Amino acid sequence: MIRKYIVERRSWIMLFILLQLLIIFVSFYDPTIPFQSTLYLVFLSMILFSTFFVIRYNKETRFYKSLEERDNNLDLTSIASPESPFEHMIEQSMTDQAELLKQAASHNLMTLEQEKDDILAWIHEVKTPLTAMHLMIDRIDDETMKTHLTYEWLRIHLLLDQQLHQRRIPFIENDLYIEHTDLESLIFDEIKTLQSWCIHKGIGFDIHLEVPQVLSDAKWLAFILRQLLTNAVKYSLASDIIINSYVRADQTILEVKDSGRGIDPRDISRIFDKGFTSTTIHHDNTATGMGLYLAHKAAKSLSIQLHVQSELGVGSTFTCTFPQRNEFVHITGV
Structure with a gap:
């Protein structure tokens, strides 16, 4: 994180260093300005800047560290409270996006549930004519034809049964009775x-x-x-x-x-x-x-x-x- 912070603030750091070099350059070529005093002043400025840099690092990276360490989900409670205007903008954007994703997920879940209910209803509706078809097959006298039709009827029956259980299996825990x-x-x-x-x-x-x-x-x-x-x-x-x-x-x-x-x-x-x-x-x-x-x-x-x-x-x-x-x-x- 410290390396990222230095990269993020490199323009400010370079500006400060250039200003100090400018002061030294002017003091060196201007005899009216005491050069040693200037160096002393630059040295004190460097110490103050370094102290300021450390203090600001801990303060300014707290929010971003919480973003980096948070779990990859829609729960934003683990994020540190924003302090700067830009941090507030980031938090607001993430909150809005999370809300949109939750609404989309809820809508998709409702759609899937409706589709599941529709398919289950369709399977149960198909079973009625399938039962009638089986009774009609039983009345066929031609044994060869009867055998072939019964086999095809069985295939349809098994595939429908498989589909029915495939739709129910995600909720199997709600449908168990151990005996x-x-x-x-x-x-x-x-x-x-x-x-x-x-x-x-x-x-x-x-x-x-x-x-x-x-x-x-x-x-x-x-x-x-x-x-x-x-x-x-x-x-x-x-x-x-x-x-x-x-x-x-x-x-x-x-x-x-x-x-x-x-x-x-x-x-x-x-x-x-x-x-x-x-x-x-x-x-x-x-x-x-x-x-x-x-x-x-x-x-x-x-x-x-x-x-x-x-x-x-x-x-x-x-x-x-x-x-x-x-x-x-x-x-x-x-």
């Missing part, structure tokens, strides 16, 4: 939703639940399972998907294992990233890169550790490690 959740009924409900797709692909399920219940939120846990099962069915072909639950190190673990195409080792660390699909089969236009990302975010809010082990061309195993009860003490409803 003992029956794994079997939850898993079978999700499998039933995917039944037509699984039949079409020749996929079965091998389920072994040593632990029948877990402590979690049933609705959001169902969403996580939906993403894992959808992912497993999508990338498997004519093989069984194995679902196990067991206890290890006093923690319940739910495992979803498929025999699909597997995941490239270079992709493992990125599969839970938003929008990431694959570097192995990059032309897969049906992948959105959102399912596992949303599942991971929901799992994190539920204190569930979501991991994956995979071998390219062999298959993948996703594991959900559930927390113990004492890890939920901060969530209302336990």
